[in-house]
Amino acid sequence: xxxxxxxxxxxxxxxxxxxxxxxxxxxxxxxxxxxxxxxxxxxxxxxxxxxxxxxxxxxxxxxxxxxxxxxxxxxxxxxxxxxxxxxxxxxxxxxxxxxxxxxxxxxxxxxxxxxxxxxxxxxxxxxxxxxxxxxxxxxxxxxxxxxxxxxxxxxxxxxxxxxxxxxxxxxxxxxxxxxxxxxxxxxxxxxxxxxxxxxxxxxxxxxxxxxxxxxxxxxxxxxxxxxxxxxxxxxxxxxxxxxxxxxxxxxxxxxxxxxxxxxxxxxxxxxxxxxxxxxxxxxxxxxxxxxxxxxxxxxxxxxxxxxxxxxxxxxxxxxxxxxxxxxxxxxxxxxxxxxxxxxxxxxxxxxxxxxxxxxxxxxxxxxxxxxxxxxxxxxxxxxxxxxxxxxxxxxxxxxxxxxxxxxxxxxxxxxxxxxxxxxxxxxxxxxxxxxxxxxxxxxxxxxxxxxxxxxxxxxxxxxxxxxxxxxxxxxxxx
Amino acid sequence: xxxxxxxxxxxxxxxxxxxxxxxxxxxxxxxxxxxxxxxxxxxxxxxxxxxxxxxxxxxxxxxxxxxxxxxxxxxxxxxxxxxxxxxxxxxxxxxxxxxxxxxxxxxxxxxxxxxxxxxxxxxxxxxxxxxxxxxxxxxxxxxxxxxxxxxxxxxxxxxxxxxxxxxxxxxxxxxxxxxxxxxxxxxxxxxxxxxxxx
Numbered sequence: 001x002x003x004x005x006x007x008x009x010x011x012x013x014x015x016x017x018x019x020x021x022x023x024x025x026x027x028x029x030x031x032x033x034x035x036x037x038x039x040x041x042x043x044x045x046x047x048x049x050x051x052x053x054x055x056x057x058x059x060x061x062x063x064x065x066x067x068x069x070x071x072x073x074x075x076x077x078x079x080x081x082x083x084x085x086x087x088x089x090x091x092x093x094x095x096x097x098x099x100x101x102x103x104x105x106x107x108x109x110x111x112x113x114x115x116x117x118x119x120x121x122x123x124x125x126x127x128x129x130x131x132x133x134x135x136x137x138x139x140x141x142x143x144x145x146x147x148x149x150x151x152x153x154x155x156x157x158x159x160x161x162x163x164x165x166x167x168x169x170x171x172x173x174x175x176x177x178x179x180x181x182x183x184x185x186x187x188x189x190x191x192x193x194x195x196x197x198x199x200x201x202x203x204x205x206x207x208x209x210x211x212x213x214x215x216x217x218x219x220x221x222x223x224x225x226x227x228x229x230x231x232x233x234x235x236x237x238x239x240x241x242x243x244x245x246x247x248x249x250x251x252x253x254x255x256x257x258x259x260x261x262x263x264x265x266x267x268x269x270x271x272x273x274x275x276x277x278x279x280x281x282x283x284x285x286x287x288x289x290x291x292x293x294x295x296x297x298x299x300x301x302x303x304x305x306x307x308x309x310x311x312x313x314x315x316x317x318x319x320x321x322x323x324x325x326x327x328x329x330x331x332x333x334x335x336x337x338x339x340x341x342x343x344x345x346x347x348x349x350x351x352x353x354x355x356x357x358x359x360x361x362x363x364x365x366x367x368x369x370x371x372x373x374x375x376x377x378x379x380x381x382x383x384x385x386x387x388x389x390x391x392x393x394x395x396x397x398x399x400x401x402x403x404x405x406x407x408x409x410x411x412x413x414x415x416x417x418x419x420x421x422x423x424x425x426x427x428x429x430x431x432x433x434x435x436x437x438x439x440x441x442x443x444x445x446x447x448x449x450x451x452x453x454x455x456x457x458x459x460x461x462x463x464x465x466x467x468x469x470x471x472x473x474x475x476x477x478x
Numbered sequence: 479x480x481x482x483x484x485x486x487x488x489x490x491x492x493x494x495x496x497x498x499x500x501x502x503x504x505x506x507x508x509x510x511x512x513x514x515x516x517x518x519x520x521x522x523x524x525x526x527x528x529x530x531x532x533x534x535x536x537x538x539x540x541x542x543x544x545x546x547x548x549x550x551x552x553x554x555x556x557x558x559x560x561x562x563x564x565x566x567x568x569x570x571x572x573x574x575x576x577x578x579x580x581x582x583x584x585x586x587x588x589x590x591x592x593x594x595x596x597x598x599x600x601x602x603x604x605x606x607x608x609x610x611x612x613x614x615x616x617x618x619x620x621x622x623x624x625x626x627x628x629x630x631x632x633x634x635x636x637x638x639x640x641x642x643x644x645x646x647x648x649x650x651x652x653x654x655x656x657x658x659x660x661x662x663x664x665x666x667x668x669x670x671x672x673x674x675x676x
Contacts, residue, residue, distance in 0.1 A: 015661065015664050015665055015668045016661055016664050020642050020643065021643045022641075022643055022644075024658065024661060024664070024665075026665070026668055026669075026672070035508050035509075035561075036560065036561065036562065038511035038512075039511065039512060039513050039562075042511070042512065047655070049655070052665075063508075064509070075509070077509035077510060078509050080509075080511060081509050081510075081511055084511050126560060126562075127559075127560055128558065128559050128560040128584060142560040142584055143560060143584065143587075144560055144561075144562035144565075144584060144587060144588035144591065145562040145588075146562060146588065146591035146592070146654075147587065147591070149655065150654060150655055150658065153655045153658075153659070154655060154658045154659060154661075154665065155665065155669075156658060156661075156665060158643070158654070158658070160641060162583075192496055192554060192557060193496075193553065193554040193557070193580065193582075196554065196580060196582065196583060197583065223558075224558075226554065226557065226582060226583070228583050292496050292498075313493075313495065313552070316494075317494065317495060317496075320494075410500075410505050410559075411505060412505050412506070412508065412509070419528060429498075429500065429558060429559075431498045431500040431501065431558060432500070432501060432523065433500060433501070433504055433523045434500050434505075437504070437523055437528060438528065
């Protein structure tokens with residue numbers, strides 16, 4: 001019988017399959033961070049349980065970490081949370097890339113760059129953006145703390161198999177249009193719950209041409225479409241990214257692994273519960289204007305008026321969003337001023353993101369009304385960027401160059417957007433209060449964020465980006 | 479965890495779609511290392527103004543809705559972050575049952591694992607429930623998990639779907655990890671075969 005890549009990944013991990021029960025799936029990699037794990041470890045201790053496979057767990061701290069002086073966590077509860085992770089990892093024998101480590105970073109950035117994320121694996125983490133790792137052809141999804149405890153104790157999870165959706169993206173992306181714009185466009189068009197109850201396979205020629213880092217951006221935000229997980233079947237782009245990574249198989253073992261990984265693709269006649277076809281050439285640089293990622297328009301767009309919704313419920317939600325965001329309706333996206341720019345997060349903080357942004361800002365100056373920060377996704381990304389001199393380019397332009405962490409994506413550390421102010425952010429969620437109480441978040445690509453930093457308002461990056469580089473650098477990444 | 483069989487209580491209405499877990503419990507309250515005491519932070523940014531005063535216009539801030547043990551809301555409730563602090567806060571605040579048009583997947587699982595019953599009803603059914611109001615509250619609803627039904631004071635009955643396995647777990651309040659640990663032989667066998675086969 002023909003199988004999708006999702007069927008193949010699922011079937012290979014079934015430990016127990018019985019009638020009227022979810023399947024018991026084996027988990028190959030459990031990523032752990034400081035915010036969603038303390039109660040899970042406490043639960044183990046309470047019941048006198050152990051971690052079944054500490055060798056399949058891997059921890060780092062990212063959510064709370066200050067990005068100026070990382071060793072000076074002023075907030076006492078944040079500090080305790082970080083210390084608790086250190087203590088738990090030590091007690092249960094789990095590898096931790098801590099504050100001192102050159103490998104520390106956002107968990108979804110370091111998993112791939114260390115070669116822990118590999119095709120064919122099942123990967124979980126107490127974090128919804130675990131979907132990121134699907135870019136490698138892994139079955140990868142976010143879980144709650146009870147499930148974190150369950151995986152620690154048993155290395156398995158009971159899961160009902162979701163439905164399957166093929167999102168086929170074909171065609172040439174326009175100049176200045178990025179993977180971020182593709183996923184924002186998808187969510188704007190199909191909504192934040194189109195993927196609920198589904199695992200998505202992203203397929204098609206556009207996805208094939210994406211670098212690994214672009215695929216990660218795409219899969220990262222599939223949770224914003226409600227999907228349980230998303231996956232891209234692995235190919236030569238995947239293998240060349242993985243080759244030589246610290247924990248990836250080496251030499252003969254690597255070649256044999258590649259052979260196996262090549263089979264991880266949907267069979268020709270495999271059926272999906274739903275298929276959505278997208279023409280990539282239709283997509284423009286996107287900017288969110290509201291309080292869900294689906295409230296999103298092309299840079300040329302005009303914000304809807306309060307009475308433009310057909311139903312009473314939608315009118316109310318539109319009204320709430322406009323009010324929170326400080327709009328009357330009918331404003332042009334290009335007229336929106338920004339006071340903050342954040343380039344970072346598990347969506348867009350990798351080397352290629354910084355490289356692309358640097359091309360926009362090189363030799364220019366950040367607008368005097370804008371505070372702009374760059375938060376590399378990991379210490380490794382930071383170092384690599386510094387080796388290329390990108391940090392100096394950003395600093396010369398007036399950006400702040402920070403240490404790695406989740407930072408302003410969710411503002412659990414000191415990086416917060418003040419009430420009523422706007423931020424052009426390369427992160428993934430524009431929910432009310434996400435970047436600070438009353439903060440107004442506009443999600444964009446790294447190059448659109450860079451353009452906004454220079455102009456002090458949203459600007460079509462295509463008017464700034466050097467034309468000679470029609471093809472935005474498809475750098476393979478760290 | 480005690481089992482969930484039936485529950486009777488009045489219901490507060492949060493008539494919004496896409497309520498995300500950042501609204502249910504904002505990030506500044508995720509720094510604790512235990513599971514207790516999150517209720518006071520539930521819907522914090524909606525319940526309180528920046529100056530700390532209570533927002534009188536927020537649906538759940540009237541004295542009567544504070545008595546509710548069931549929350550009735552719109553579609554895609556609990557979307558966004560996987561934070562289990564969201565159901566911890568809802569439960570600690572006093573909600574035992576959440577009735578919505580739909581739930582985000584991770585949030586739904588997190589509810590079940592904490593003994594909160596998430597019930598999906600259609601938009602029309604939710605509208606019908608909202609016809610039996612007393613002030614700002616829906617009059618007592620009787621929820622029966624075993625029968626998979628919600629009954630209002632008028633005697634109208636609304637049936638809901640629920641996964642049989644998770645229903646059994648919830649009804650009995652079983653510890654999921656204990657049950658899985660009984661599968662040790664199968665887990666070991668899987669691991670051994672994987673090492674052989676790569």
